[in-house]
Amino acid sequence: MASTEFDLIARYFEHQSVNRRDVALAIGDDCALLSVPTGSHLAVSTDSLVAGTHFLADADPALIAHKALASNLSDLAAMGATPAWVSLALTMPEPNEAWLSQFCEGFFALAEYFNVQLIGGDTTKGPLSITLTVHGFVPEGKALTRAGANSGDWIYVTGNLGDSAAGLAILLNEVTVEDDALRNTLLERHFKAHPRILAGQALIGIASAALDISDGLISDLGHILKRSQVSAVIDVDKLPLSDELLTFESDRQKAQQLALTSGEEYELCFTVPEENRGAVDTSLAHSGVKVTCIGQLRPGQGIQLTQNDKLLDWQLHGFDHFAE
Amino acid sequence: MASTEFDLIARYFEHQSVNRRDVALAIGDDCALLSVPTGSHLAVSTDSLVAGTHFLADADPALIAHKALASNLSDLAAMGATPAWVSLALTMPEPNEAWLSQFCEGFFALAEYFNVQLIGGDTTKGPLSITLTVHGFVPEGKALTRAGANSGDWIYVTGNLGDSAAGLAILLNEVTVEDDALRNTLLERHFKAHPRILAGQALIGIASAALDISDGLISDLGHILKRSQVSAVIDVDKLPLSDELLTFESDRQKAQQLALTSGEEYELCFTVPEENRGAVDTSLAHSGVKVTCIGQLRPGQGIQLTQNDKLLDWQLHGFDHFAE
Numbered sequence: 332m333a334s335t336e337f338d339l340i341a342r343y344f345e346h347q348s349v350n351r352r353d354v355a356l357a358i359g360d361d362c363a364l365l366s367v368p369t370g371s372h373l374a375v376s377t378d379s380l381v382a383g384t385h386f387l388a389d390a391d392p393a394l395i396a397h398k399a400l401a402s403n404l405s406d407l408a409a410m411g412a413t414p415a416w417v418s419l420a421l422t423m424p425e426p427n428e429a430w431l432s433q434f435c436e437g438f439f440a441l442a443e444y445f446n447v448q449l450i451g452g453d454t455t456k457g458p459l460s461i462t463l464t465v466h467g468f469v470p471e472g473k474a475l476t477r478a479g480a481n482s483g484d485w486i487y488v489t490g491n492l493g494d495s496a497a498g499l500a501i502l503l504n505e506v507t508v509e510d511d512a513l514r515n516t517l518l519e520r521h522f523k524a525h526p527r528i529l530a531g532q533a534l535i536g537i538a539s540a541a542l543d544i545s546d547g548l549i550s551d552l553g554h555i556l557k558r559s560q561v562s563a564v565i566d567v568d569k570l571p572l573s574d575e576l577l578t579f580e581s582d583r584q585k586a587q588q589l590a591l592t593s594g595e596e597y598e599l600c601f602t603v604p605e606e607n608r609g610a611v612d613t614s615l616a617h618s619g620v621k622v623t624c625i626g627q628l629r630p631g632q633g634i635q636l637t638q639n640d641k642l643l644d645w646q647l648h649g650f651d652h653f654a655e
Numbered sequence: 656m657a658s659t660e661f662d663l664i665a666r667y668f669e670h671q672s673v674n675r676r677d678v679a680l681a682i683g684d685d686c687a688l689l690s691v692p693t694g695s696h697l698a699v700s701t702d703s704l705v706a707g708t709h710f711l712a713d714a715d716p717a718l719i720a721h722k723a724l725a726s727n728l729s730d731l732a733a734m735g736a737t738p739a740w741v742s743l744a745l746t747m748p749e750p751n752e753a754w755l756s757q758f759c760e761g762f763f764a765l766a767e768y769f770n771v772q773l774i775g776g777d778t779t780k781g782p783l784s785i786t787l788t789v790h791g792f793v794p795e796g797k798a799l800t801r802a803g804a805n806s807g808d809w810i811y812v813t814g815n816l817g818d819s820a821a822g823l824a825i826l827l828n829e830v831t832v833e834d835d836a837l838r839n840t841l842l843e844r845h846f847k848a849h850p851r852i853l854a855g856q857a858l859i860g861i862a863s864a865a866l867d868i869s870d871g872l873i874s875d876l877g878h879i880l881k882r883s884q885v886s887a888v889i890d891v892d893k894l895p896l897s898d899e900l901l902t903f904e905s906d907r908q909k910a911q912q913l914a915l916t917s918g919e920e921y922e923l924c925f926t927v928p929e930e931n932r933g934a935v936d937t938s939l940a941h942s943g944v945k946v947t948c949i950g951q952l953r954p955g956q957g958i959q960l961t962q963n964d965k966l967l968d969w970q971l972h973g974f975d976h977f978a979e
Contacts, residue, residue, distance in 0.1 A: 369693060375790075410686045419701075420786040455709070460784065474680070
């Protein structure tokens with residue numbers, strides 16, 4: 332007997348180990364019913380991943396699931412929010428149980444790590460794509476937005492930058508890497524980003540603005556600059572580069588350019604007023620996340636790249652799906 | 656200069672006339688920030704509409720938008736919830752501005768009618784599809800679920816049934832209807848369902864269970880029966896049929912079968928204990944929605960169809976995307 336849509340949903344999505352007390356009704360009715368804590372704002376973000384655009388259709392389903400959920404949770408991290416629930420709209424050409432099983436494995440592993448409960452969604456027939464909507468909580472008036480930065484604030488990033496672009500280049504066979512360990516490490520950096528949830532929460536009350544790096548530092552930082560009406564100066568020699576990236580790309584200038592434009596990093600970029608600089612290190616110590624100051628905000632518009640206090644004229648572009 | 660993804664989003668989705676006081680931050684940051692009223696549950700539902708599966712790719716974009724939002728709001732109606740916010744994930748092959756403009760017209764017209772604010776989403780490149788996640792409020796412990804029905808409760812539906820299937824048959828050129836007015840009326844019934852929000856709210860405290868008819872009465876009622884552990888007897892002569900349906904399909908038995916299986920009706924099916932039957936009419940009077948009692952719940956499993964107190968042996972199937 333053929334699997335029906337409802338059987339599929341029931342079998343793969345109704346059973347999960349996360350059962351939150353703030354979920355009064357989860358999957359199986361017309362809506363989920365949920366409780367938001369008093370004094371908290373609900374933070375909501377939606378992301379779509381489409382086969383052929385965001386991943387190759389034959390990619391490991393567990394990695395696709397991880398990437399989809401990690402990128403979505405990263406938006407909560409960028410607001411300083413605590414994750415709570417996620418809904419999943421899954422469109423696939425046919426009810427492929429082997430694929431679904433692996434997808435669920437990757438999805439629920441990450442969901443369980445962050446205590447996120449799947450509260451519903453939709454399973455439909457069509458070209459492969461995944462749309463997630465995550466929900467989290469953040470104390471009212473405390474969320475890290477893009478609009479709060481001021482001239483003089485320092486610019487920070489978490490982790491290292493550029494590894495995701497290197498992994499993508501390997502994945503797309505644009506480059507050949509002989510060293511299997513290096514190859515696998517960079518591929519994993521591309522696929523298995525770790526959302527900076529703890530770091531985001533720790534930055535509440537300290538950072539003046541924040542976002543996550545999904546389209547490339549240059550492109551994303553531009554959103555803070557536009558919303559906050561400031562410009563930025565970045566010292567390219569301060570960009571945090573992994574040893575693996577510098578092995579992959581031994582030309583340091585090219586590695587720095589990768590770090591500036593690499594999308595899907597899911598590191599946080601945030602700004603900090605002078606008086607809070609000391610608090611950054613202490614508050615992030617428990618999260619185990621490296622942070623690096625890469626520049627400073629100024630009056631005016633745009634981004635200036637410098638090296639040894641000299642202005643660079645690198646022409647770089649962030650990632651944009653519809654740009655020509 | 657080519658439109659970038661960000662330009663598109665900004666131009667078409669950032670400006671809307673609904674600005675709710677419970678939206679602290681809408682489109683343009685990593686997350687939307689929202690307030691849920693104290694004492695209310697948040698009700699959340701997700702629906703995907705995929706070109707080629709749920710609509711024809713060349714269908715009127717305004718009608719696609721209406722259908723997508725109406726079907727999603729209908730899930731809130733089925734819980735008795737009051738709509739508040741919606742997020743929109745839109746995937747399209749290219750940034751077609753004429754298409755987007757018409758889509759937004761249909762989308763915002765319905766959103767404004769129900770005072771629903773667009774709070775965010777994602778615009779991506781790929782095969783045309785729309786995924787919406789609606790959010791609404793319902794007093795804690797008062798939502799209409801599928802699990803509360805009991806043997807002896809009466810089964811009701813709002814509006815008429817079968818028109819959507821007739822409209823779909825016309826759309827797919829499975830039948831030819833010479834009468835332009837009839838043809839247009841039935842097509843409109845298929846595309847322009849009106850979510851029964853007011854009726855759902857009015858049924859709180861009166862109905863024991865409810866859902867909306869998206870896959871066909873027979874199929875959807877089955878969910879209430881399964882969750883509530885009861886069976887149903889439906890008198891097919893009580894099914895509410897429009898004059899238009901009976902003109903389209905003059906064989907009354909065939910019209911009744913259409914009413915039982917027609918998907919995407921977005922009428923409510925709900926159950927009412929004997930002692931609340933009088934309250935149904937009075938409480939729904941202000942909503943202007945017709946309701947019809949079509950049968951009764953019994954112990955056991957399954958659905959029995961009757962006519963003049965005789966059992967029918969009609970073989971019918973609800974709509975299922977993956978069924979063979």
